[in-house]
Amino acid sequence: MATPLTGVAWRVAAALSLLGAACGPGGGRPDTSDGDGRPSASTTTTTAAPATGTRGTSGPSAPGTTGKRAQAPTTARGSDATSAPNPTIRRTAVRAPGQFAGVLLAPGAAHTLVLDVRVQPGASADGDTIGRTAELMRAQSGKPVAIHGPTSLSDSAQTHDADAIRRLADTQGEADGADVAVLHLFYLSGRFADDGVLGVAVRADTLAVFPDEIASATSPFVSAARIERAVVTHELGHVLGLVDLYLETNRDDAEHPGHSTNRGSVMYYAVESDLVAQLFGGPPPVDFDSSDLADLRAIRAGAAPQG
Numbered sequence: 001m002a003t004p005l006t007g008v009a010w011r012v013a014a015a016l017s018l019l020g021a022a023c024g025p026g027g028g029r030p031d032t033s034d035g036d037g038r039p040s041a042s043t044t045t046t047t048a049a050p051a052t053g054t055r056g057t058s059g060p061s062a063p064g065t066t067g068k069r070a071q072a073p074t075t076a077r078g079s080d081a082t083s084a085p086n087p088t089i090r091r092t093a094v095r096a097p098g099q100f101a102g103v104l105l106a107p108g109a110a111h112t113l114v115l116d117v118r119v120q121p122g123a124s125a126d127g128d129t130i131g132r133t134a135e136l137m138r139a140q141s142g143k144p145v146a147i148h149g150p151t152s153l154s155d156s157a158q159t160h161d162a163d164a165i166r167r168l169a170d171t172q173g174e175a176d177g178a179d180v181a182v183l184h185l186f187y188l189s190g191r192f193a194d195d196g197v198l199g200v201a202v203r204a205d206t207l208a209v210f211p212d213e214i215a216s217a218t219s220p221f222v223s224a225a226r227i228e229r230a231v232v233t234h235e236l237g238h239v240l241g242l243v244d245l246y247l248e249t250n251r252d253d254a255e256h257p258g259h260s261t262n263r264g265s266v267m268y269y270a271v272e273s274d275l276v277a278q279l280f281g282g283p284p285p286v287d288f289d290s291s292d293l294a295d296l297r298a299i300r301a302g303a304a305p306q307g
């Protein structure tokens with residue numbers, strides 16, 4: 001229900017960060033706003049200053065193509081998205097992960113972006129990560145980005161598959177507007193249907209992270225906050241077309257399509273895996289590498305997707 005996010009415990013990053021080292025160079029710390037989930041025009045924070053440049057998103061999951069969202073039973077939508085959805089935005093938003101990259105990054109249909117954050121009871125979201133994610137969107141697109149939420153999600157499931165997550169976007173997510181493209185970021189309790197998944201991109205406009213799984217993937221050297229930042233950025237990267245989900249640069253990992261071969265990139269496949277701490281032996285990367293950034297610039301400049 002639309003329970004205000006009273007309970008959305010902003011995860012105190014301090015919790016596991018006995019070793020402050022965990023927080024790498026990764027991005028700045030944008031303003032975050034925790035909105036209480038309220039109807040419409042919920043918490044809206046617009047990021048302004050241009051800043052860091054990186055973001056990431058996650059795995060190329062099953063493209064779900066289905067209807068668009070319906071009004072949320074409890075939580076209403078944001079104000080920006082009040083007008084009738086732009087057909088191009090609407091059509092593209094429900095395609096496979098990565099296909100929304102042109103709408104999000106290049107000038108055109110979407111003049112404003114919304115990061116619609118929904119948190120299932122029992123899950124928690126890190127405010128710094130949300131703020132940083134919005135800032136990355138803003139920096140890479142040059143468009144204003146508003147954070148709506150976090151708003152409470154009405155869902156009691158403890159195992160989520162891609163279809164169910166897409167359904168949440170359709171039924172409880174905020175709708176796109178005439179020139180507003182909405183990106184849904186869900187914090188879900190429990191786990192994904194497949195084992196070992198810390199985060200997923202299930203549709204061009206929808207990503208989800210699993211804080212319980214992230215908590216299980218920590219180590220004495222890697223905090224949950226650090227992993228969350230890496231995973232959300234990784235999933236965002238997928239939504240923004242990385243790697244080779246929008247353009248065809250032939251640089252993605254043959255064994256892990258949609259991912260970078262560079263262990264130093266947040267788009268490396270292991271970032272969204274529960275083995276992240278072991279595979280990196282320390283904090284995972286939280287930034288895009290120069291090749292990732294070049295792709296994002298190309299998309300923003302209007303590079304067209306491959307046939």
Ligand SMILES: [Zn+2]
Nearest residue numbers: 058059060272
């Ligand atoms: Zn991935």
